[in-house]
Amino acid sequence: MKLNFKFFTIKRHLRDKLANSWMLICLSFVIIMPLVIGIGLIYKSGPLLRENSLSSLLFSSDWRPMSGHFGLLTFIVSSVWVTVLALLIAGPICLLSSIHLTQYAQPYVLKIMHPVIDILAGIPSVIYGVWGILLIVPFVSHDLAPFFGMQSSGYCLLSGAIVLAIMIIPFILNILIEVFKTIPNELSEASLSLGATKWQTIKFVLVKKAFPGIISAFGLGISRAFGETIAVLMVTGNVTKIPTGAFQSGYPLPALIANNYGEMLSIPLYDSALMLSALVLFVIVLIFNGLSRIFIMRVEKNT
Amino acid sequence: MEEKPKIRVRDLNIHIGKQHILKNVNVDIPQNKVTVILGPSGCGKTTLLKSMNRLTDLYPEVKVSGNIFIGEEDILHTTTNITEIRKRMGLLSQRPYPLPMSIFNNIAYGLRISGRIQKKTLNTRVEHYLRQANLWDEVCDRLKDPASALSIGQQQRLCLARGLSVDPEIILADEPTSALDPISSDVIEKKFIDLKENYTVVLVTHILRQARRIADNVIFMYMGEVIEQGTAEEIFENPKEERTKQYLRGTFN
Incomplete structure (x- = not known):
């Protein structure tokens, strides 16, 4: 025993x-x-970096692989354009709807919205891409661009941004709803009991309290938007020329890698250049995550 | 005959979902006195307090019926703006919830949103209310610091000063000392006794000794009903109801 x-x-x-x-x-x-x-990524992009300086690669828009010119600026600028536009579209939508859902709407609305958001988040990005080609591209080309007095094929940065905005909305919205939900009711009660209106309470107290959370939600949205590949690739046109407006075609970094890796790798240093662009993508997303984290920590210390 | 009560609650019933939280509550709360609502946890004390401020409006699942008169006005069926009613009452909750801003702005917030303060007088008003809450000496050299940097006891006094800043007639306090150490609690309790000269104080507590220390009037509640109410002397020295006696003896179950 x-x-x-x-x-x-x-x-x-x-x-x-x-x-x-x-x-x-x-x-x-x-x-x-x-x-x-x-x-x-660093190791693989080494060969290219040994022959060219990093800054000459990052700040040159001369992309002619056949003659050994690998300027990445076009792609970086396109990525930044698409991401910033997408956030400009998605940010206000998410912020206002999360405030409505948590502060004004009846509880059952939130119950309906949760599965809707999950469905949005679960749709494969290639479907967003197809939907973008069928709907957004003609819309931008026939309606939006003429409205602003421009001409556009529709395969442009704005179309990419619209598709991207809809793709990142569920992620940002989900976090924002959580952020607003975790603010204790007593804080609103305190503000209301001082004679503040509901709108004053939201504007001066709740949004302020939620600020770090809002930043981190947007930061996550940016990270996702920056790296999103297929849907953006399908609607932005993929033209290697520096874009100067939202109605022009662009060629974001992820699209460059996805379109070209595996093909034409017989060109010297070509795969090294693609690896470098992957590294740039990686570092930018990393920096962005880091910055929003530092920002959150500083804000939290001060409130 | 004594003065007319400041707050009169008549046939107040509150349901939360299917639960009947307050059952036919009728209470009178006299002016310039400390009235203590006493009872075990979960008996509806806090709900009663919040209904006086119409904070029950915030929760759509809460159904309120009956009348609550503040002075002559029935605040449950009034045409007056709800923010005006709330401004007449300062609220102190179980734990301090400082607004996410500086110490100074926590007090200035109420003054600013009411929009009747000039820049010049703002500083002196803020100092005045911080002094009233015995907090000025501790924070006068760091008014720009975030309010969350204060200790819990200081935060609660800040919340008291904030509540006073909008010039209320009534102070509603919901177990305001439950998160505090004995010394901070003592400061708050003493403050209430000072404050009753100018304000009507309603205090919710389950701490018997606290009630004995500061109550002028006592309302004893149990399971959503008012069991007994009267002056502190009547309730503590000569309770009529069996359940009150049990609670006072500490043999309640």
């Missing part, structure tokens, strides 16, 4: 240790992955 008992204790302890180490392995896998990807 006693022996038996001891045997089981040993087994239990062993299992405990084993479970612990397995979890540790899984965890380190998660931690190491981004590091490995980053190092891999």
Whole structure:
């Protein structure tokens, strides 16, 4: 009996240790992955960087792989355009709807909205792309561009931004709803009991309290928008020329990689150039995440 | 005959969903006195307090019926703007909820939104209310700091000063000392006794000793009903209801 008992204790302890180490392995896998990807990208873009300076690659728009010119500026500018426009469209929509849903709407509206948001988030991006070609591209080309007195094929940055905005809305909205929900009711009560109106309470107290959360939601939206590939690729036109307006075609970084990797790799340094653009994408998203995190920490310390 | 009560609650019934939270509540709250609403947790004390401020409006699942008169006005069936009614009452909640802004702006907020303050007088008003809450000496050199940097006890006094800043007639306090250490609690309690000269104080608590220390009037509640109400002397020395006696003896279950 006693022996038996001891045997089981040993087994239990062993299992405990084993479970612990397995979890540790899984965890380190998660931690190491981004590091490995980053190092891999740096290593692969090395050959190009040995022959050209980084700044000459980043700030040149001369993209002629056949003659060995790999200026990435066009793609970076296109990516920034699409992302900023998408956030300008999605940001206000998300902020206002999250305020309405959490402050004004009946509880059942939120219950209906949750599955709607989840469906939006779950639609594969290629479907958004097709939908963009069928609906947004003609809309921009026939209605929106003439309205602003412009001409556009419709395959342009704005179409990409509209599609992208709709794709990032569910992500931003979900976080914003959570952010507003976690603000204690007592804070609104305090403001209301001082004779503030509901709108004053929202404007001066709730939005202020939610500010770090709003920034982090937008930051996540930007990260997603920046890296989104297929839907954007399908509607932005993919023309290697620096865009100067929303109605012009562009060629965002992810689209460049997706369109070209695996093809024409016989051109010298071509794959190295694509790896460098992947690295740029990686670093920009990283910097953005980092900045919004630092910002959140500073704001939280000050309120 | 004594003065007319400041607040009269008549046949107040509150349902939250299917639950009957307050059952036919009738209470009188006299002017310039500390009235303590006493009772075990979950008996509806807080709900009663919040209905006086119409904060029950915030929760769509809460259904209110009956009358609450403040002075002559029935605030549940009034044409007066609800923000005007709320301005007449300062609220102090269980835990301090400072607004997400500086110490100075926490007090200035109420003054500013009512829109009847000049820039010049703002500073002196803020100082005045911080002094009233015995907080000025501790914060006078860091008014620009965020209010969340204060200790909990200081925050609660800040909330008291904030409540006073809109010149209310009534102070509603919902277990305001439950998160505080004994010294801060003591400051708040003493403050209430000072304040009753100019304000009508309604205090919700489940702490018997606190009620004994500061109550002029006591309303004893249990399970959504008012069991007994009267002056502190009547309730503490000579309770009529069996349940009140049990609660006072501490043998309540």
